[in-house]
Amino acid sequence: MKATGIEQARFEPTVLSAVRRYWVMVTVIAVLTAVAAVGYSMTQAEIYRAYATVTVPQSTLAEGEARTQYFDSQVLLLQSQEVADRAVRFANAELNENLLTRRDFTGENSSLEITPPEQATPGGFGSSIVALTFTWPSSKVAQAGVNAVLRAFDDARSAAIAAQGAADVAAVQRAIDDARTRGQRNDLQNQRTQTLVDLQLALATHPTVTWAAEPQLPINGNAKRSGAIGLIAGLALGAVLAYLRAGRRRCLDDRLDPVAIYDAPLLGDIPPTARTRIRSTLSATAHPLPMAADPQSAAAEAFRFTAGSVERLRSAQDHRMAVVFVSAESGSERSTVVANVALAVAESGTPVLAVDADAGASALTGLLLPGSPQSDGFEQVVAGCCPVSDCIEPSPLNADVTVLRAGPARVRRTSGTAYAEAVGKLIAEAKESFELVLIDSPAVLTAANAVELVQDSDATVVVLGPGEPVRDHVTVVERLEHVEPSVAGYIYRRTGPGPKFVRRLRERIGPEPLQPVELLAFRPARGPRQPQD
Known part of the structure; x- marks a missing residue:
């Protein structure tokens, strides 16, 4: 047969065959990756993450506003500089030290992460629940940080509602002063009264908050999880390398x-012949x-x-x-x-x-x-x-x-x-x-x-x-x-x-x-055999 006629495509490897052929290499890579992941997790400083949620009700002063628009405005308020400044004061006061700054609550590298329910159906359950997390090397600071944001948001929201209510009352009062008839004045006075009532109701209605508990386990200190992730990554890497090696070395x-x-x-x-001895790995060979x-x-x-x-x-x-x-x-x-x-x-x-x-x-x-x-x-x-x-x-x-x-x-x-x-x-x-x-x-x-x-x-x-x-x-x-x-x-x-x-x-x-005992089991020689013609 000519060498040029050999079908090279017949010997194209598969991932499974490559892993089976180089299983020792794949196993070693997976184990080393898992060990490296565990070692890395143990050498890194422990990081804690506190988790809280807040549900924002729609203010009575904003009933004419679309619900989704109002909710978006509340999320923007959570992410505002005003809430960040208030949160810094609340958190440092609770910790009794000036540890946190505005950069920890706002900006690209902040420790605070705000996750609105983007996939929720408007008006459905969970559509107004916002998740907040605060990450810090100290579990106590992480808890204080995220809870301070919730307090700051409630205060900022109340301040915004009060300012809006005061503006609405002032506008109605100006209309009363400019009224020309008694009937208009009576209607505007009723409207001012209703605005004051709505303002008090809005101020009395606070967001529903799930306060953060102090985290007990660090997010990066779980050796078992790190080892499992490293093992899976090592198996994937080993399979890829085995396939590439098998492709270059078709067998x-x-x-x-x-x-x-x-x-x-x-x-x-x-x-393969059966083993006839049970000794060390190297000497326990088949006869x-x-x-x-x-x-x-x-x-x-x-x-x-x-x-x-x-x-x-x-x-x-x-x-x-x-x-x-x-x-x-x-x-x-x-x-x-x-x-x-x-x-x-x-x-x-x-x-x-x-x-x-x-x-x-x-x-x-x-x-x-x-x-x-x-x-x-x-x-x-x-x-x-x-x-x-x-x-x-x-x-x-x-x-x-x-x-x-x-x-x-x-x-x-x-x-x-x-x-x-x-x-x-x-x-x-x-x-x-x-x-x-x-x-x-x-x-x-x-x-x-x-x-x-x-x-x-x-x-x-x-x-x-x-x-x-x-x-x-x-x-x-x-x-x-x-x-x-x-x-x-x-x-x-x-x-x-x-x-x-x-x-x-x-x-x-x-x-x-061959030992003498083994030779006894062989067929004995019958002497030199004369060559045949």
Whole structure:
């Protein structure tokens, strides 16, 4: 398949998949944000907010005025300089100190906030209730401030009503003095009397006030609320960062995603193996060889299914076959897959040669030849230092599995045409004695010789897992697209539990050495097997 034909849109991430992939990052960001919010709330000075309400009745002197217009005039009175000046005097007198000024009651940076019921239906319940709040570092000052505004408003309102009433009475009195008939004078006198009555009623009617109580809790000192807000903000921020990261680093999230890259079928889906020890986080790893340690497990059955797929590839060609297992990068558990597939194929009595061509890791050698001393192997055969027959040895885990160990890494490496010719000769010689040759190749993106192994083999199988970057496998396709044969299929190895960095650290530490008790559970070796013609 050409790399240019890969559908990039298939790998576009979603927010949910990004959060699931980078859940550790999202969790850390959320926790750090919550801790920062709690710490910030604890370092800030406590701020208290006192709350009060006032309901303004319409004055009898303003019955001819529209209700909404009158209410607006009362709100403007609340916000006036006159009320602010009166409130300063009342509050400082109650506190017995000159603490508050006009700027605390009026202006853009004032501590007083007046909220009229803008959304209320005119004439309905709550349509004339005005909310007032006063914010201050002291709860007592906050209470005194908002209550002083209520007292100042009542006084200013009464003063305004008295002034309006006096003006109305004076106007009527002037009309009485200018009256020409007794009837006009009598009517105007009645009107003056009614005006005086209305004035007294208006002065006797005060606004309905809900006085502010002293606040007990600061508005910024609630650690639980700050932590909850910080946690929610951190989760949102973490989700956004995870999505951006996933967009830049598109990964394989589904076991069928590689089909769009390699245009090859799924040969095996290997589940995570169960843990066989309960120790620390780093040492409680799954056994790398379920085919030997736990033959009845689900992972062992998955490897048997995968081995059957490899066997069908060999049956389709009707001759002995060399299959190379490749991966994009190291750490994909490729060697573990090769070792288990070799043991699964050998269960039917098929002679298998497992070739460890990755001298840098030698993981396959450690799995199939546990505890054996280091000796010559693949590196020395490729260099022409010794023949294949002198370097192979049977695995103690199964007599039908023969291993060509990696051998000590050589300072002067064989590469290029010489490497390709040596590998071709090695594979041809191995196929004369073994029906199936399984080759553990170095990572394609870290070793150029991996392409030569693909060129000289009969089939190529890619080993990969979730979370691997799509661009890495696109690069693998670009490197293999001019090499024959093409990729025959891929094996999807599911990762075990735990964060990715813990799994990578386990891989760097390597598998734990097999104990003698564990070796007793393996199938005993039956001695060296004579090569077959």
